[in-house]
Each structure stands twice: as C-alpha cells, then as structure tokens.
Amino acid sequence: MSAAARPSGRPSEIMPGLGRRIGSLRGERRWALWTAYISLIIAAVVMLAPPLYMLLTSIKTSAEIADLSGNPWLVRVPTWENYAAIIGNPMFRGFFYNSIILTVSVVVITMVISVLAAFALARMKFFGSQVLATGVFLTYLVPDTLLFIPLYQIVGGLGLLNSIWGLVLVYPTLTVPFCTWIMIGYFASIPKELDEAALIDGANWMQMLTKIFIPVALPGIIAATIFAFTVSWAAFVYPTAFITRPDEMPLTIGVVSQLIRGDTFAWGQLMAGALLAALPPVVVYAFLMDYYIAGLTAGATKG
Amino acid sequence: MASDSNAAVLAARPAAARPGNSAMKRFARRRSTIAFLMTLPLITVIGGLVVWPAGYAMYLATLNRRQTAFIGLENFDILLESETFRTVIWQSCFFAITAVLLKALVGFWLAHMLHHIPAKGQRMWRGMLLVPWVIPPALSPLGWWWMFDPSYSSINYLINAIGFPSVPWLGEPWWARVSVIIVNVWYGAPFFMIMYLAALKSVPDQLYEAAAIDGATGWQGLRHITLPMMQNIISITVLFSLIVTFANYDIVRVLTNGGPRDLTQVFASYAFQVGVLSGNIPRGAAVSLFMFPLLAVIAFFVLRGVNKRTKEMA
Numbered sequence A: 001m002s003a004a005a006r007p008s009g010r011p012s013e014i015m016p017g018l019g020r021r022i023g024s025l026r027g028e029r030r031w032a033l034w035t036a037y038i039s040l041i042i043a044a045v046v047m048l049a050p051p052l053y054m055l056l057t058s059i060k061t062s063a064e065i066a067d068l069s070g071n072p073w074l075v076r077v078p079t080w081e082n083y084a085a086i087i088g089n090p091m092f093r094g095f096f097y098n099s100i101i102l103t104v105s106v107v108v109i110t111m112v113i114s115v116l117a118a119f120a121l122a123r124m125k126f127f128g129s130q131v132l133a134t135g136v137f138l139t140y141l142v143p144d145t146l147l148f149i150p151l152y153q154i155v156g157g158l159g160l161l162n163s164i165w166g167l168v169l170v171y172p173t174l175t176v177p178f179c180t181w182i183m184i185g186y187f188a189s190i191p192k193e194l195d196e197a198a199l200i201d202g203a204n205w206m207q208m209l210t211k212i213f214i215p216v217a218l219p220g221i222i223a224a225t226i227f228a229f230t231v232s233w234a235a236f237v238y239p240t241a242f243i244t245r246p247d248e249m250p251l252t253i254g255v256v257s258q259l260i261r262g263d264t265f266a267w268g269q270l271m272a273g274a275l276l277a278a279l280p281p282v283v284v285y286a287f288l289m290d291y292y293i294a295g296l297t298a299g300a301t302k303g
Numbered sequence B: 001m002a003s004d005s006n007a008a009v010l011a012a013r014p015a016a017a018r019p020g021n022s023a024m025k026r027f028a029r030r031r032s033t034i035a036f037l038m039t040l041p042l043i044t045v046i047g048g049l050v051v052w053p054a055g056y057a058m059y060l061a062t063l064n065r066r067q068t069a070f071i072g073l074e075n076f077d078i079l080l081e082s083e084t085f086r087t088v089i090w091q092s093c094f095f096a097i098t099a100v101l102l103k104a105l106v107g108f109w110l111a112h113m114l115h116h117i118p119a120k121g122q123r124m125w126r127g128m129l130l131v132p133w134v135i136p137p138a139l140s141p142l143g144w145w146w147m148f149d150p151s152y153s154s155i156n157y158l159i160n161a162i163g164f165p166s167v168p169w170l171g172e173p174w175w176a177r178v179s180v181i182i183v184n185v186w187y188g189a190p191f192f193m194i195m196y197l198a199a200l201k202s203v204p205d206q207l208y209e210a211a212a213i214d215g216a217t218g219w220q221g222l223r224h225i226t227l228p229m230m231q232n233i234i235s236i237t238v239l240f241s242l243i244v245t246f247a248n249y250d251i252v253r254v255l256t257n258g259g260p261r262d263l264t265q266v267f268a269s270y271a272f273q274v275g276v277l278s279g280n281i282p283r284g285a286a287v288s289l290f291m292f293p294l295l296a297v298i299a300f301f302v303l304r305g306v307n308k309r310t311k312e313m314a
Helices: A021-058 A062-066 A081-087 A090-123 A129-140 A144-157 A164-170 A172-188 A192-200 A205-216 A218-234 A237-242 A251-258 A267-287 A289-301 B002-016 B018-060 B074-081 B083-116 B119-129 B140-147 B154-161 B173-201 B205-213 B218-246 B250-255 B267-277 B281-289 B291-313
Strands: none
Touching (some): A021 A267, A021 B083, A021 B119, A021 B173, A062 A267, A081 A090, A081 A267, A090 A129, A090 A172, A090 A218, A090 A251, A090 B018, A129 A172, A129 B018, A129 B291, A144 A164, A144 A172, A144 A237, A144 B018, A144 B267, A144 B281, A164 A172, A164 A237, A172 A218, A172 A289, A172 B018, A205 A218, A218 A289, A237 A251, A251 A267, A251 B250, A267 B140, A289 B173, B074 B083, B083 B173, B083 B218, B083 B267, B119 B173, B140 B154, B140 B173, B140 B250, B173 B218, B173 B250, B218 B291, B281 B291
16 A cells, blocks of 8 residues: 655755756646646546436426426425435335444454464465465456356245345355455564564464554454445346345445336436435545555455 | 574474473474364365366356267357357456556556545545445446436436537447446546555655755656556556456346347346346356466466565565
8 A cells, every 4th residue: 555645756846957948848737737737627527426316306396306497406495395305204114224233244254264364374384275366356256247147046946035034144255355355465564573572472372463463454454344335235147046035135326226116207306315225335435535446456465 | 484493493392391392292283283173264265266167267167058968069059159158358458458558547547636635635535435346346336327318318418518519439340348447447446546546555655755966847747756666566467457357247246237239238148138037058168268268367467466575575
C-alpha cells in the first residue's frame, strides 16, 4: 500500500537550472492540470448522476414523477412520503432483516474459515500447501453464474430452497477464496522474528494466531471483512435462483422483484427502496474508505 | 518463503539442545496436523461448494430434461444449432470485450488524471469516482433503467435540450446493447481506476526525471516507462475483468432482462432463463458450461501473471 501521499518530483521543480525550457514546461504543466481537472469533473458528473437522479426521484411525489412537462432533474415539491411508505412496508423491512441476518452469518463464517486457513497456508508448510494456495486463487476465478445451476440442485436436495440458510451455505463460495487470498498476503508480510519470539516464549500456534497475527494484521482483517460484507450484501445470482418466497428474500432480489409489479411502477418508492438498500455498503465505504481500497488493491498487488 | 527459514530455525535449535529432538519431531508432526485442521473448513468449501458442483454440472449437462436418461452431448448439439443461442454466444463475446476495453481505457485515463493533480485533492476525487463500484450492481441499474425509460427518460431530456432527437435506449436491439455496455462501464471503470492509480504510484519518480533530462516528451514517458512498468497489473486486471464481465448477470437481468427479443441475453442470463425459469436444468447447465473453456484459458494467463508478479515483488 504505497498509496500514501508522496512529494511530487516534477522536472521543473527539481531542476530550476534548465534555462529557457522552464517557461514551456510550466505552461505544459498548467495545461496538464487543466485537462486533469476537466476530465475529473466530467467523470464525477457521469459517475454521480445515476445515484443523484435516484435520490431526486425518491423525493418527488407520484404526480410530479408522472408530469412530463417539467425538467426531470429538478424537484419542485420535495417530500418524504416515498421513504415513509417504503419503511412502513413490512415486506421491505423483512428484506432488510433477512439481509442483515444473512450478511452477518456469512461474514462471521467467512472470516473464521479464511483467517484459520490463511494462517496455516502462510506460516505452516505442509503437504500440498502450495497446491492449496493456488487452488484458492483458482476458485476465486470461478464465477457464481457457472455454479448456480448445480448448486440449485444441491441446495434443493438439502431442502434449503426458499430459505436464507440455503444462501448462508452457498455464499462462502463468493467470499472465502478472496478473503483467504488477501489474508495469506497480509500474514506472509509479518516478520518471522515475531513468531520466533513467541515460540521461544512457549506460545502454541493458536496463541500465536490470536496474540500476534490477528492484532498485527488487523488492517487486513478489516479489509477482508469489508469485502465479505459488501459481497454478501450485494449478491444477486444465488438469491434470484434459490428464493421465490418474498418473506425469505434478501434486499437485492426483494427490491428488484417485489417492488416492480404490473405496468404502473411506483418509481418514487422503488428508488427510495433501492437507495435504502444500497445505504449500508455506502456508509461502510464512506467511513472506512482506506481499508476498502486496500482490500480492493491487495488482491492484485499483494499476490 | 517465510515458512522455509522458519522451519530451518526450528530444526537448528534441537541440534544444540539434544534432549529436545524427539519433542521437536512430535512438534513437527503436530504442526502438520494442526495445519490440516485449520485448512479443513477451506478445503470443505472449495471441494463441496466449488469443485463438486462444477463436476456435477458436467454430469447434469449430459442428462435429458427430466434427468432420467443419459443423452451424451445432445444438449450442446441442440444449443449450437439454435439461432438464439448463437446470438447469445456472439452477444456475450461482444459485450465482454467491448465493455472490458472501455473500462480499461476509461480507468487508465482517470487514474492518470488523478495522479497528475496535487496529492491533497486526490482523496476527495477518488472517493467520489469510486461510488458506482460501491453501490450493489443489482440496485444501481434500477436507476439507469428509470433514466432510460422510454417516456420519462431524463437522459433523453438532456439530449433533446442540446438539440438531438430522443434515443430508444432499451427498445431497439443495438441501443439496448449499447445501454448494457454503458452501465457496465459506469460500474466497472472506477475499479480499474483504483488499480491503475495504485500501480502508477509504485512507478519510481526517478525514471521520469531521468527521461525528462534526456528530453523525453510526456507521450514517450507514457509509452516507454509507464506502460512497461504497469504491464503486469494491466494484464491481470483486464483478464480478471474479462471473467467477471463475461459471467455478468445482474446488470443484464435488471436493465433489459435479455430483451428485446433475447438479443441482449448473455450466457449467464440465458442459462438462468433456460435452467431455472423454463425448468430445463440440464440444458441450463450446458449453457453455463460454455463459459468454462474460455474461463480456463483466461485463468491460466491470470495465474501466470500473478506468479510473475509475486516473483518480481519477492
């Protein structure tokens, strides 16, 4: 994570003795800065327009949404009625509740499995450990859309279709490989002197893991937890395939399938529901952005 | 590897203190037992929920609709002969390749622009530009869907305002394909930006200074310093994104649901329609297995890239 701010060594600052070229360099530099800011402003407008428009739609009245005469990007009479309606909808609260149960269970299961395995793979060389580490990475590359049909049969065979526990069973395929992979990277970067010291002091492996590795690799654990949380919160293929009963649906499929009905959509409520459903990952991101980004980049720069 | 020298240290110690020898042996034996127990849950997940279903999918694909008889490769035959499925193959490849190239280009450009502005502003811009990646990709297409709505389209409003005619975003096949790609690029480009920004920051400044002294232009710096230094990370992200985009389901499902007339179906959405919605599980399994050879090839190259990178960093 070399993303820390670093003094920028630009040629014109470093070598003031370049003589006549300096003027043109400075001009070039200013031009580059302008291009950069203009590109970034355009990009920010494009990137933020859809969520912004969702927000605008969600605070409009139904009459205003249906009115074709005005500018759709402006809100004339802001209202909270859509949010009140969606929060007052027991089905929507049920989706939220299911999502929370599901995500918390999956995150806990994932972190236990991947921290234990990553510790063993990073520190204890044993028969087949190299093959297993490669296998973890390969499983990470297998997409859920390749597995959902056989898993549908398997989960169905276990009688867990239409139950969030069936999802708790299969979600680890989405989270465990990547979390293990980045935890191997974090654990491998801990200096060996630390575990040697612990061994000399008579610590066993479990104490070494809980007293040294977990505290030292805490940033990695936070990053992996955030990853597991966002992935299980946003998972879509498995719940769409396995859940058809509204009372067992998590948010993603619930909002997409149950709030869209018939030909006249309640757009304001739909957007309010989608935004509320997207809120938890966005809040996590807003407060833990550095860990979030560390987790993203660790997958490719650590391994 | 760290564990090698660790083991060496452990092995060296009992030589000095003899009585510990058999205890050390027992310790080593215990260590592999503990390691096995620690990895057992992982092995269970990989074996039971990835390897076994993948094998099971291959078996399923050779059965008939009611899963009562073995019919060999007939499912694959039927699929390849169907006009719809050939469109699915074509659309999946077109969608994945176009979207990944655009994501990589946009991401590379934005990373560069971000790298050029003063460091203290970078955090704020980066924070704003990553928002599309943070919103669950099943929910943000709802907003796009509403923005593409034939009669209430807010994008068409802006297009009309600058004097162009309305665009039939999701109604006309080619525009529907473009729309799906736009949304996918919108969602995925920030990820590329973050990856490339991290890579850009790891290129030593001295290289650029040396090049500047030698009179290199910005373009030459990009071509002869930045691109070679970032080659590995670029190939890993592109290959990885190719897998994810090729297997994409949520954006297509929410935005077009495969329509108009199955022309925007990709492998995943078509497998879902055939396997789960129409109830022909074996044929659905066959559809999704068509992704397998391509994914295997890409996975091979990703693994090679990652190994190379590990060696470089070691």
